[in-house]
Amino acid sequence: MHKLTLVLLACILCTSVRAAEPNTNIIFLIGDGMGVAYTGAYRLYQDDLTTPELDATIFDEMLVGMASTYPDDHNQVTDSAAAATALATGVKTYNGAIGVNAQRSPVVSVLDKAKELGYLTGIAVTCQVNHATPAAFVAHADSRQSYEKIADQYMDLKIHGKPKVDVIFGGGQEYFVRKDRNLAKEFEALGYSYNADIKDLSKIKKLPALGLFSKGGLTPALESEHPLRLVEMTEKSLELLSAKSAQKKPFLLMLEASQIDWCGHANDIACAMGEMRDMAETMKLIKRFIDKNPNTIFVATADHSTGGLSVGAKGQYQWNAAVVRNIKATAPTIARQLLASKSNWKSVWQSLTQIKLADDEQKTLDAFITQADENNSELVVGQLTAQVLNYIDKYTSTGWTTKGHTGEYVQVFSYGKGKNNFEGAIDNTDIAKKLFNYLK
Numbered sequence: 001m002h003k004l005t006l007v008l009l010a011c012i013l014c015t016s017v018r019a020a021e022p023n024t025n026i027i028f029l030i031g032d033g034m035g036v037a038y039t040g041a042y043r044l045y046q047d048d049l050t051t052p053e054l055d056a057t058i059f060d061e062m063l064v065g066m067a068s069t070y071p072d073d074h075n076q077v078t079d080s081a082a083a084a085t086a087l088a089t090g091v092k093t094y095n096g097a098i099g100v101n102a103q104r105s106p107v108v109s110v111l112d113k114a115k116e117l118g119y120l121t122g123i124a125v126t127c128q129v130n131h132a133t134p135a136a137f138v139a140h141a142d143s144r145q146s147y148e149k150i151a152d153q154y155m156d157l158k159i160h161g162k163p164k165v166d167v168i169f170g171g172g173q174e175y176f177v178r179k180d181r182n183l184a185k186e187f188e189a190l191g192y193s194y195n196a197d198i199k200d201l202s203k204i205k206k207l208p209a210l211g212l213f214s215k216g217g218l219t220p221a222l223e224s225e226h227p228l229r230l231v232e233m234t235e236k237s238l239e240l241l242s243a244k245s246a247q248k249k250p251f252l253l254m255l256e257a258s259q260i261d262w263c264g265h266a267n268d269i270a271c272a273m274g275e276m277r278d279m280a281e282t283m284k285l286i287k288r289f290i291d292k293n294p295n296t297i298f299v300a301t302a303d304h305s306t307g308g309l310s311v312g313a314k315g316q317y318q319w320n321a322a323v324v325r326n327i328k329a330t331a332p333t334i335a336r337q338l339l340a341s342k343s344n345w346k347s348v349w350q351s352l353t354q355i356k357l358a359d360d361e362q363k364t365l366d367a368f369i370t371q372a373d374e375n376n377s378e379l380v381v382g383q384l385t386a387q388v389l390n391y392i393d394k395y396t397s398t399g400w401t402t403k404g405h406t407g408e409y410v411q412v413f414s415y416g417k418g419k420n421n422f423e424g425a426i427d428n429t430d431i432a433k434k435l436f437n438y439l440k
């Protein structure tokens with residue numbers, strides 16, 4: 001054969017091979033509120049105390065860099081809506097904005113672009129699915145508070161004549177099944193399965209699927225019968241999106257460990273570590289998936305940090321992970337159960353926290369619980385919750401500086417195809433910009 005013909009043939013072959021290469025799957029996980037102190041605390045929390053060395057976590061394994069999080073507001077501290085818009089669209093905006101820029105015009109998300117290109121898409125979160133972070137991938141609203149409008153947009157904003165998201169898992173029944181509109185029924189009419197109990201996840205066998213497993217956000221991990229509910233929802237999403245029947249198409253899956261932030265706002269360290277465990281185990285699951293499906297890029301980050309968590313507080317050079325591990329409920333639940341148990345509160349305290357209180361602390365709790373005004377129950381629960389948190393912080397040596405967010409850099413984690421793209425010091429908008437580059 002002529003040399004030129006050979007070269008031409010080789011070229012044709014190589015381009016046809018390149019063209020046949022499947023597009024990259026994208027998995028994007030956001031730990032809402034998961035500042036650096038959270039992954040640091042979790043490293044201590046999950047460590048095997050019987051061995052001398054500190055065990056590495058999946059966060060350590062996948063760490064590639066840091067991202068700035070400031071919004072377009074000149075206040076340096078972002079909320080989840082502005083941060084989610086940055087992460088979803090690559091555009092900085094004002095606090096409260098969902099998928100709109102500072103001029104309040106809609107901006108395109110990586111999920112929009114993926115759907116336009118024919119990808120399968122999924123969202124699985126532990127808050128209500130119309131909450132700020134997932135909303136910024138799907139909806140456009142001047143205010144994150146427009147919960148019903150955002151829920152409507154899951155149905156109404158169609159691409160190629162269909163809803164944008166093929167798998168929707170999380171909470172939010174009260175926004176999707178309403179008096180004025182039953183979006184769950186509308187999804188069913190379009191061929192979606194609809195499930196309202198997380199126990200039924202295993203029954204879901206095909207796309208498209210809508211699963212709303214609670215009225216609002218899901219039960220906190222620490223108190224849930226499904227403490228690894230993000231793991232469960234992610235596993236099912238990956239199964240559906242990568243099924244043989246769906247395999248001709250690549251997918252984009254957006255995930256959120258939503259309630260790390262809520263525990264941070266509540267300044268509740270045990271609550272936060274429960275959510276961190278769900279996040280970490282989800283990352284381990286994704287790693288196993290990518291090891292079998294290498295044509296996938298995974299990136300994870302936080303939208304901001306919450307609560308000003310510090311590992312150690314008040315001049316104490318210690319943090320007592322073992323005490324945190326023994327706490328079995330969130331502080332409001334502990335408070336409610338103490339009040340319900342009345343004079344028997346000590347055994348409830350012992351079983352839920354295992355913290356040995358000093359005599360004067362026991363006297364304080366005893367007086368409060370036995371004299372509580374039952375006609376003012378929410379106020380009383382709030383006051384006792386604050387006191388419970390005081391003791392938890394004291395005995396674990398945990399510190400907090402705010403009930404809100406803080407503006408420091410957050411970590412970026414990546415694994416899979418081209419993970420080096422996310423290395424170094426970047427901005428939250430860069431993550432979206434880099435993900436757009438994967439979409440072809």
Ligand SMILES: [Zn+2]
Pocket residue numbers: 033080261262265306405
């Ligand atoms: Zn928050």
